[in-house]
Amino acid sequence: MDDRDLGFLASRLSLAYYPAQSLILAPSQGVARQFFIIKQGAVVGAADFDASAGNPRWRLGAGECFPLGALIGERSVTSHYRAGEDTFCYQLPAEDFHRLLKSSAVFHEFCTRRLAALLVISRENTQCDYSLAARQPLDLSLATLIRQPPVACSGAISAQEAVRKMREARVGSILILSPAGELDGIFTLRDLRDRVAEDFDARQPVASYMSPQPVCLPSSAAAFEAALAMARHGFHHVVIRDGDAIRGVVSESDLFALQKVGVTRIHAGIRAAETVSRLQELASDIRFLTHSLLAQGVGAEHMTHLISALNDQLTARVVDLECAAADLSPGGFAWLAFGSQGRHEQMLATDQDNGILFAGESGEATRDREKLRRLAASINERLSECGFPLCKGEIMARNPRWCLSLSDWQNAFSAWIDRGDPQSLLNSAIFFDFRAIGGDVNAVQRLRDWLTAAARGNPRFLKQMAMNALANAPPLAMLRDFDVALHGSVADSIDLKLNGAMLFVEAARILSLAAGIPRTGTVDRLRGISEVLGIAGAETEAWIEAFLFIQTLRLRRHQTQIERNLAPDNFLVPATLNDLDRRILKEALRQARKLQNRLKLDYQL
Secondary structure (H helix, E strand, O other), rough: HHHHHHHHHHHEEEEEEEEEOOEEEEEHHHHEEEEEEEOOOOOEOEEEEEEOOOOOOEOOOOOOOEHHHHHHHOOOOOOEEEEOOEEEEEEEEHHHHHHHHHHHHHHHHHHHHHHHHHHHHHHHHHHHHHHHHOOHHHHOOOHHHOOOOOOOOOOOHHHHHHHHHHHHHOOOEEEEOOOOEEEEEEEEHHHHHHOOOOOOOOOHHHHEEEEEOOOOOOOOEEEEHHHHHHHHHHOOOEEEEEOOEEEEEHHHHHHHOOOOOOOOHHHHHHOOOOHHHHHHHHHHHHHHHHHHHHOOOOOHHHHHHHHHHHHHHHHHHHHHHHHHHHHHOOHEEEEEOOHHHHHOOOOOOOOOEEEEEEOOOHHHHHHHHHHHHHHHHHHHHHHHHOOOOOOOOOOOOOOOOOOOOOOOHHHHHHHHHHOOOOHHHHHHHOOOOOEEEEHHHHHHHHHHHHHHHHOOOHHHHHHHHHHHOOOOOOOOOOOOOEEOOOEEEEEEEOHHHHHHHHHHHHHHHHHHHOOOOOOOOOHHHHHHHHHHHOHHHHHHHHHHHHHHHHHHHHHHHHHHHHHHOOOOOOOOOOHHOHHHHHHHHHHHHHHHHHHHHHHHHHHHO
């Protein structure tokens, strides 16, 4: 802030003292009339803090300010603010606060876009971290290039049998093992081509034609090292090995593919793919593309949309290929995506959540439904081969419960809305975010229009959804920044999905259903409720920015784990973040709390 605006602020501030446990602000006091800056002490609060006592849910320290959202929106606060200890606060009257907003662009930016400003810096730092690898793909670790586990055989089997195994696995090389299980050599399609031109007997042991003692590199080695080894020795494959564990094989074509991965090439490749093995390669390319996008500074909203769009195309291509194999028309039904794919919010670690909506009524389509179920089982298996694990909860089209006609889907949704029991609420969290990947899109739109009206017309069910969502509170601690726990094998961590992103997803779903907004994406829903419910744009944008930052952290964690050949998860140790990202994460979770407070107000919870 410039000197003139600072002088104005200083001349209007007054200093107030609040003894420990004294009430500073409460919803019952009406429209907020003061802007507070904590000089010394601490302020604690919670939306359910009553006049006598309670369990505070958050804490503000010296240098922090409140209540920005209430002042900008000219409304009452949604929480009770109390002095956590003897506290001194600078106070600025609301009229002067609004004058300062108009006169100082810097102060206005801080109050309305403070989270966005921090996010810009964080995004630039992320871009810097990833940019070198994007400019030089051969700097990536070999672990990122492993497409599937290695195929191996005994050196005693015939060359013909070895080639058959390679064909079945759709690979260009096979590792040759000794009777003791040691790596003796490698046999490749190039070896086969060269031997056929000479004196080749396919009945001879494959060990007779293998390349002995293949070069091995650790999974942590850079792709450049593999390219250098190939250039020096004239071979075309490198075995990736960590100690005694063989991780896979990287070929020369894998290295060259690094230079060519791009959205257009992947899109064209998916459209032209005629085999599942080709789609497997392209699915791997989609995951690699994320690294490049992070390096280019692409935000989480656009990145998850792009990942979801490419995954949509890949899914649709799998559906087309399997329909052709089963001699069925893909236009006779719609393939539905639920969950994160339905919201256009897919990460690098995502399982399958899908179903089928078919034409006709269930009573007259029993035989056709059985054909579709068998088709769906095949599609689910092919998608699994492409890196989308089968859903452990069987929320997949191969499950007869989720291969339904339009009227059957309406009956299922009606039952969940009417009952409102825990299982129905769980189903609503998964299935309400559906959309069509392909096929009969018009039927899916009719289902969406019907559901939007049905949910909006049942406020009791929406209140039950709100109560269920509020049971999951942001992991903010009183005496330290975060309420960490043991997740899986990761100590002192928070679950970025369950206790981060889902806080925004669930609240946005409820508010959008209440407003009659037929959208599925969390960001689209939040922007929609801003228009329909009259929520200040600055408030909803802060929620959106907070949600997208958590999504960015998830993407970064998934990418790092994939590069280290680990299974991606959502468990982040906040202590591993830099100071800026840790600060933004804390603010993002506060925004989640504010969004939940909106639910509490709307449903009087």
